[in-house]
Amino acid sequence: MKVLITGIAGFVGSHFTEFFLKRKNIQVYGIERWKASTENIEHLKDKIDLYDECDINDIVSMRDILKKTTPDYIIHLAAQSFVPTSWTAPAETIKTNIIGEVNLFEALRSLKLNPRIIVAGSSEEYGFVKKEELPIRETNPLRPLSPYAVSKIGQDFLGYQYYKSYGMNIIRTRAFNHTGPRRGESFVTSNFAKQIAMIEKGKQKPVILVGSLSAKRDFTDVRDMVKAYWAIMQKGVPGEVYNICSGRTYAVQEVLDMLLSFTKKRVTVKKDPARMRPSDVPVLLGDCTKMKKITGWEPEIPFKKTLEDLLDYWRRKL
Numbered sequence: 352m353k354v355l356i357t358g359i360a361g362f363v364g365s366h367f368t369e370f371f372l373k374r375k376n377i378q379v380y381g382i383e384r385w386k387a388s389t390e391n392i393e394h395l396k397d398k399i400d401l402y403d404e405c406d407i408n409d410i411v412s413m414r415d416i417l418k419k420t421t422p423d424y425i426i427h428l429a430a431q432s433f434v435p436t437s438w439t440a441p442a443e444t445i446k447t448n449i450i451g452e453v454n455l456f457e458a459l460r461s462l463k464l465n466p467r468i469i470v471a472g473s474s475e476e477y478g479f480v481k482k483e484e485l486p487i488r489e490t491n492p493l494r495p496l497s498p499y500a501v502s503k504i505g506q507d508f509l510g511y512q513y514y515k516s517y518g519m520n521i522i523r524t525r526a527f528n529h530t531g532p533r534r535g536e537s538f539v540t541s542n543f544a545k546q547i548a549m550i551e552k553g554k555q556k557p558v559i560l561v562g563s564l565s566a567k568r569d570f571t572d573v574r575d576m577v578k579a580y581w582a583i584m585q586k587g588v589p590g591e592v593y594n595i596c597s598g599r600t601y602a603v604q605e606v607l608d609m610l611l612s613f614t615k616k617r618v619t620v621k622k623d624p625a626r627m628r629p630s631d632v633p634v635l636l637g638d639c640t641k642m643k644k645i646t647g648w649e650p651e652i653p654f655k656k657t658l659e660d661l662l663d664y665w666r667r668k669l
């Protein structure tokens with residue numbers, strides 16, 4: 352069984368690789384763009400086939416690699432994945448996320464390959480959600496509040512359209528927040544954990560800088576998330592869309608309090624206006640009954656353990 356992961360050296364890609372390497376009869380192929388950091392998968396590099404000169408914006412390199420690897424499954428993770436960057440680089444976000452996916456689909460079509468594909472969408476697609484709509488189901492209207500969200504809706508709808516128009520085996524997902532070791536440091540959970548680890552090592556004054564603490568998010572451990580993606584890959588119906596979430600929220604303030612409870616250092620919390628977003632989604636709470644029904648998936652790792660592991664990751668890394 353041949354699995355190709357785009358964005359393999361990213362946060363989710365690295366956990367997916369570890370997940371596959373624990374299983375038998377799976378050959379893992381991965382693509383990354385030229386000069387990307389492969390630190391997250393350095394320990395796995397000799398067990399996979401890595402193509403580290405493939406930019407998804409370049410259909411020529413995409414096509415070459417698909418021709419060489421002819422995967423049975425594709426997990427499409429490569430993206431500009433960070434909401435705040437989408438405010439400063441909206442065109443780049445739209446290009447990489449939407450055109451990059453078109454390149455993937457068109458390269459497959461031209462090669463007459465039809466693997467099963469997971470498109471990694473996001474709960475950000477729902478954007479502005481009314482209180483009475485919570486918890487959010489797949490049928491909820493999409494009211495995006497960032498260029499990132501628009502780019503993910505583009506990916507999602509392209510997946511639907513290519514399935515309908517060409518019968519491609521594309522399954523769309525909308526993952527709610529996920530975190531854990533190796534989470535990029537721009538993301539809130541990882542950013543707080545890194546600052547705490549820096550303070551513990553005396554590399555930062557005992558002041559933690561924060562943005563808005565009121566937003567509520569539905570967090571899942573990345574290791575559970577990867578299992579959910581794979582279960583959907585096997586049992587999901589092409590053309591359909593599935594939420595993946597834990598079904599409970601934590602306010603960013605609670606995340607901060609939990610992380611601070613793991614350290615013996617006395618830390619002051621300071622608001623940093625630079626970390627505020629032009630518009631933010633107040634609550635994202637998901638309902639993933641649809642995917643649970645077909646897969647039987649349940650998240651297993653408690654959120655406290657996820658945050659402990661994330662903080663330990665930064666303690667080791669710094």
Ligand code: A2R
Nearest residue numbers: 358360361362363364384387406407408428429430432471
């Ligand atoms: O930005 P880089 O060079 O570190 O590489 C990222 C890669 N990537 C690309 N690969 C090929 N061609 C491109 N034009 C391109 N642009 C970005 O995608 C990185 O290694 C990977 C994304 O990993 P993360 O940013 O760590 O995202 P994460 O959390 O693993 O999320 C995976 C997917 C994304 O589509 C999210 O939007 C979604 O799940 O939630």
